[in-house]
Amino acid sequence: MQKFDLIVIGSGPAGEKAAVKAAYFGYKVAIIEKEELFGGAGTVTGTLPSKTLKETALYFSDKLEKGLYGIDRTFSHEASMTAFMYRKNLVKDSSSKEIFHNLSRHHVSIFYGVASFENAHSIHVQGKDRVSLFGEFIIIATGSYPYHPANIPFDNKRIHDSDTILQLTRHPSSLCIVGAGVIGCEYATIFATIGTHVYLINDKEKILPHLDEEISNTLVKEMQSSGIDILFNTSIESIDVPPSDQTPIEVHLKNNKSLEVDMFLFAAGRSGNIKQLKLEQVGVKTGKRELIIVDHQYRTNISNIFAVGDVIGFPALASTSMEQGRIVVAHIFQTQDLEHLPTYFPYGIYTIPEVSTIGLTTEEAKEKNILYATGKAYYANMPRGKIMGAKTGMLKLLFHKDTLQILGVHIIGRIATEIIHYGVILVEDKKTLHHVISQVFNCPTLHDLYKYAAYDGLIQTTSKFK
Numbered sequence: 001m002q003k004f005d006l007i008v009i010g011s012g013p014a015g016e017k018a019a020v021k022a023a024y025f026g027y028k029v030a031i032i033e034k035e036e037l038f039g040g041a042g043t044v045t046g047t048l049p050s051k052t053l054k055e056t057a058l059y060f061s062d063k064l065e066k067g068l069y070g071i072d073r074t075f076s077h078e079a080s081m082t083a084f085m086y087r088k089n090l091v092k093d094s095s096s097k098e099i100f101h102n103l104s105r106h107h108v109s110i111f112y113g114v115a116s117f118e119n120a121h122s123i124h125v126q127g128k129d130r131v132s133l134f135g136e137f138i139i140i141a142t143g144s145y146p147y148h149p150a151n152i153p154f155d156n157k158r159i160h161d162s163d164t165i166l167q168l169t170r171h172p173s174s175l176c177i178v179g180a181g182v183i184g185c186e187y188a189t190i191f192a193t194i195g196t197h198v199y200l201i202n203d204k205e206k207i208l209p210h211l212d213e214e215i216s217n218t219l220v221k222e223m224q225s226s227g228i229d230i231l232f233n234t235s236i237e238s239i240d241v242p243p244s245d246q247t248p249i250e251v252h253l254k255n256n257k258s259l260e261v262d263m264f265l266f267a268a269g270r271s272g273n274i275k276q277l278k279l280e281q282v283g284v285k286t287g288k289r290e291l292i293i294v295d296h297q298y299r300t301n302i303s304n305i306f307a308v309g310d311v312i313g314f315p316a317l318a319s320t321s322m323e324q325g326r327i328v329v330a331h332i333f334q335t336q337d338l339e340h341l342p343t344y345f346p347y348g349i350y351t352i353p354e355v356s357t358i359g360l361t362t363e364e365a366k367e368k369n370i371l372y373a374t375g376k377a378y379y380a381n382m383p384r385g386k387i388m389g390a391k392t393g394m395l396k397l398l399f400h401k402d403t404l405q406i407l408g409v410h411i412i413g414r415i416a417t418e419i420i421h422y423g424v425i426l427v428e429d430k431k432t433l434h435h436v437i438s439q440v441f442n443c444p445t446l447h448d449l450y451k452y453a454a455y456d457g458l459i460q461t462t463s464k465f466k
């Protein structure tokens with residue numbers, strides 16, 4: 001039996017980063033992947049494909065440039081589905097290859113097949129490779145899969161989950177999306193941008209409740225002005241799928257209303273990928289939604305078995321999964337370089353417009369009785385915003401009213417997911433409004449938003465001209 005210091009199960013963001021880091025530190029590492037393509041939901045079925053489709057929708061629709069240069073193209077459904085999917089496939093395939101090269105460059109031994117436990121140190125691989133491997137330590141990084149409730153007749157043709165929506169062969173004229181979480185909201189704006197009539201169904205009265213309310217309300221308005229019908233406080237009762245593609249699907253809602261739509265996407269939640277692991281052979285403890293239970297070092301109840309990424313649940317992001325992969329290796333092999341995820345990490349929501357956020361929201365500050373104030377700046381007022389033709393968009397700084405320390409940054413607008421990283425430093429390093437004001441930024445840039453939001457914050461709290 002081949003022996004390894006570390007066996008990693010799964011080549012998504014968590015598994016890849018764990019494997020290459022351990023190999024970099026000189027350990028003998030094996031990685032096992034059951035799919036043909038490396039990269040999991042991060043590269044193959046989730047993060048990168050959906051982000052590429054967003055850019056593709058913007059490109060074909062000219063949504064951002066419409067009228068800017070006196071040209072007004074509209075998305076043509078003759079731009080075939082093949083054309084719409086072209087770049088997504090290219091990015092997926094080349095990023096997957098890049099992961100393979102990264103693993104190979106670090107001399108990680110690669111095995112293809114489904115991994116399952118024989119005992120706490122022995123993993124069986126069943127697939128292209130059929131072999132049993134010994135691992136001193138084992139990391140489970142098997143990710144998650146879309147939750148399928150029993151009352152939804154998924155058929156991968158017209159009734160989709162977030163994996164199969166990537167295999168569409170024709171444009172939906174209308175689409176009912178269930179779940180206004182991150183996946184639902186991102187796909188709602190992508191499809192609305194290419195001209196699909198989108199209905200977004202959410203069982204709560206708010207979308208994305210972890211966002212600062214002013215930002216989520218702005219996003220709701222933006223989505224509605226793009227033609228998305230958001231139906232709050234309701235859910236699906238049943239769905240009638242006719243045999244013919246030409247006949248609409250009837251969606252019956254819990255509020256007694258019905259919708260007729262061309263296609264349907266269920267995007268409400270995910271469960272841990274543990275079914276094939278045979279965890280019962282070793283007694284690894286699991287919890288709700290097939291998630292593996294771990295301690296603060298990502299160790300399961302079995303001392304040499306660890307788990308990271310989506311399979312342990314929150315926060316379930318590609319960004320944090322990669323970091324967990326690196327952190328768990330630090331704990332296993334005592335590399336002393338990382339301890340835990342930072343208290344605050346950014347959220348990037350790639351809707352149209354984008355949203356990104358770090359730190360405290362206004363609602364959290366109120367709840368914690370923090371003496372806070374806010375300062376805001378708008379894209380449309382910034383020279384760079386004018387050049388780009390940004391009609392909407394805002395950056396909001398939330399800070400302590402006495403110390404002026406920045407506690408949260410909330411952005412909605414173009415490239416919000418890029419601009420946020422200065423905010424990450426401000427919050428992590430406990431910087432004040434005065435610090436922002438004392439910095440020199442390139443001109444013109446969207447980073448000016450920070451400076452003018454800081455000035456606005458000062459006016460709100462300290463100006464004589466209130």
Ligand SMILES: Cc1cc2nc3c(=O)[nH]c(=O)nc-3n(C[C@H](O)[C@H](O)[C@H](O)COP(=O)(O)OP(=O)(O)OC[C@H]3O[C@@H](n4cnc5c(N)ncnc54)[C@H](O)[C@@H]3O)c2cc1C
Pocket residue numbers: 009010011012013014015032033034035038039040041042043045046047048050051113114115116141142143144162183273276277308309310311316317318319320321348350
């Ligand atoms: C539509 C969508 C959009 C997203 N967008 C973003 C985003 O913009 N930003 C962000 O940060 N996050 C995003 N996410 C979340 C992100 O993709 C996940 O958090 C991340 O991929 C989790 O990484 P992971 O390594 O834990 O698991 P995964 O990426 O799911 O990888 C797990 C791997 O393990 C393999 N595997 C499973 N079981 C076995 C087994 N028994 N044997 C061998 N191999 C196995 C799988 O085939 C897979 O390759 C998105 C997710 C979705 C679905």
Ligand SMILES: NC(=O)c1ccc[n+]([C@@H]2O[C@H](COP(=O)([O-])OP(=O)(O)OC[C@H]3O[C@@H](n4cnc5c(N)ncnc54)[C@H](O)[C@@H]3O)[C@@H](O)[C@H]2O)c1
Pocket residue numbers: 178179180181182183184186201202203204207208234235236267268269270315316317347348349350
């Ligand atoms: N940009 C990003 O970072 C990004 C993008 C996509 C996905 N993700 C990750 O993927 C994970 C899964 O995302 P998700 O959007 O599937 O789940 P989610 O749990 O984030 O959101 C699900 C939403 O659907 C609603 N809902 C649940 N059941 C419902 C029902 N039966 N009817 C109507 N509404 C219902 C919930 O109230 C919630 O608002 C998230 O944890 C997220 O971290 C991240």
